Amino acid sequence: MIRRSVDPNIFTYNSLINGLCMHNRLDEAKQMFEFMVSKDCLPDVVAYNTLINGFCKSKRVEEGLALFLEMSQRGVVGNTVTYTTLIQGLFQAGDVETAQEVFQQMVSCGVPPNIMTYNILLDGLCNNEKLEKALVVLNSRSRNMQAELPEFVFLIN
Known part of the structure; x- marks a missing residue:
């Protein structure tokens, strides 16, 4: 594209970054991200989410x-995917404490938060023996939404 004097756009860069992350080439993905900025x-938010997800999975x-901090400093607002990805990675x-803070x-x-966020939160709390905190989350959530079966499975296990 560049040789033909066609400038890549955000969609092109996001696709390249995603492909690199999918193949666990995170340092190259980060370089592509920095090149894009240059x-x-x-x-x-998609570019940030893709990189954050890649780093968390690795x-x-x-x-x-x-x-995530850089994203905030640049004025890019995180969404449900951003936060849920970080919580799961933490x-x-x-790092149970930071996951709860996030x-x-x-x-x-x-x-x-969506159902996936709550399931990850409950699973993380239960797996780290924070059952009382999991129950508090479950109780507050069930007041706001219909409780889902997977949440109870996490608590039972």
């Missing part, structure tokens, strides 16, 4: 958190 193509959660890394930040910023 070409005055500003990253959107157990490089700290880099995912750093991207639980998988064993969930609280999500709620306080007005980003609505």
Whole structure:
């Protein structure tokens, strides 16, 4: 594209970044992200979510958190996917405290948790023996929404 004087747009860059992340080529994905920025193509929430997800899945959660902070500094607002991805990555890394803080930040910023967010939160709390906190989440959630079967399965297990 570049050789033909066609400038890639955000959709092109997001596709390239996603492909690199899918093949666990995270450093190259980050370089592509930085190249995109250097070409005055500003990253959107999809670009950030893709990289954050890649880093979290590769157990490089700290880099995912750093991207989340950078995202906020650039004025890109995280969405449900952003927060849910970070919460899951933090639980998988064993950082229960930060996972809970990210969930609280999500709620306080007005980003609505979805069923997947709650299931990841409950699963993470139960797997880390925070059953009382899981029950508090479940009770507050069931007041606001219809409770789903997977949540009860997490608690039973």
